[in-house]
Amino acid sequence: MENAKLSSYQFFVIILLFEMGTSLVISLGSDAKQNTWFSILLGSLIGILFYHVNYKIYTYYPNELPSSYSKKIVGKFLGSILGYFYIIYFTYICARVTRDFGELLVAVAYTQTPLFIVNAIMIILCVFAVKKGIEVIARTAEINFALMYLFAITGLILILVSGLIELENLKPVLRNNWGTILRVVILETAFVPFGEMIAFTYLFPYLNYSKNGRFLGSFAILLSGINLSITAAINVAVLSVPLFENTQFPLLSTIQYISIGNFIERLDIFFIFAAFIGAFFKIVIYFYVAVIATTDLFHLKDHKKIVYPFGLIVLFLSQTIASNYQEHINEGLKFVPPHIHIPFQIGIPVILLVIAFLKNRKKEKNMSKTMKEG
Numbered sequence: 165m166e167n168a169k170l171s172s173y174q175f176f177v178i179i180l181l182f183e184m185g186t187s188l189v190i191s192l193g194s195d196a197k198q199n200t201w202f203s204i205l206l207g208s209l210i211g212i213l214f215y216h217v218n219y220k221i222y223t224y225y226p227n228e229l230p231s232s233y234s235k236k237i238v239g240k241f242l243g244s245i246l247g248y249f250y251i252i253y254f255t256y257i258c259a260r261v262t263r264d265f266g267e268l269l270v271a272v273a274y275t276q277t278p279l280f281i282v283n284a285i286m287i288i289l290c291v292f293a294v295k296k297g298i299e300v301i302a303r304t305a306e307i308n309f310a311l312m313y314l315f316a317i318t319g320l321i322l323i324l325v326s327g328l329i330e331l332e333n334l335k336p337v338l339r340n341n342w343g344t345i346l347r348v349v350i351l352e353t354a355f356v357p358f359g360e361m362i363a364f365t366y367l368f369p370y371l372n373y374s375k376n377g378r379f380l381g382s383f384a385i386l387l388s389g390i391n392l393s394i395t396a397a398i399n400v401a402v403l404s405v406p407l408f409e410n411t412q413f414p415l416l417s418t419i420q421y422i423s424i425g426n427f428i429e430r431l432d433i434f435f436i437f438a439a440f441i442g443a444f445f446k447i448v449i450y451f452y453v454a455v456i457a458t459t460d461l462f463h464l465k466d467h468k469k470i471v472y473p474f475g476l477i478v479l480f481l482s483q484t485i486a487s488n489y490q491e492h493i494n495e496g497l498k499f500v501p502p503h504i505h506i507p508f509q510i511g512i513p514v515i516l517l518v519i520a521f522l523k524n525r526k527k528e529k530n531m532s533k534t535m536k537e538g
Contacts, residue, residue, distance in 0.1 A: 323422060
């Protein structure tokens, strides 16, 4: 763990950018059709519950990383195994997000550029950022947070001025579709992106005022849920349900419809900037967490020594996890949530919380008994 501190604002901004990440540009929760916005919002509320589970464990072992306190909870052997598996998990998801970003740019802007080159450029940037440390990443996030909202507000104004929004496309609202909505929430939006806050368990010790962590995290998750929900609603209102369901990047299609006086149009650059900012912070946080977890688990002196090897591993995985984009997407939607996200994001943390609670309760009783006897 490096000697660094994050302000409350920096912690909040990093969470917000991480949560929106690539979720801002992909068709998140599209199976819920016109109620996609609600499935995202509901997923964010469940994500807050997941976050509280992880934060509660941290309060029992303040200023320690999960790779350290898991050993105190379940023993050195099992704790080490859990720490090792979480390193694999973070590395794998980092590679998946890198692949998401690479496929997006190749499809939208750099059709003649090999996927390897696009992914390599992103990994080089992440390697540089992780070597500089979490404080540099946080200061970069502050700048990009302002840019992201500037793009968002400008884009919203242009969409409204263009008269593209058809509220009829959002009807019927929450009628005869609860089964589908709940299925989308349980299998998708609760875990991507909101359950991915599991990565921030490795950033809690860096927070200047750790007591603010519970509120800051909850508010950032809720705000990112509102942002993604509004984005989804606008996409459906502009594109209609059939087009929204069948497009890979709904936000791009929405932006491409903007046309004011045959002068302001072809604003794809807005989409590319939003995609790059979101993807970078999602990838770099996963990258950083995987490196810090490894440093702590294996008691290494400096995280910088393993940054380059991790960069090569992530780059290699991003190329090999799927043979094509469709296979990559199907794996991400059908295999990853039930088999990977559920155990790592909620299953293991709940078990650790129960054990930590019982251990600390027993410890408090023993202390109380000792004080009475004394």
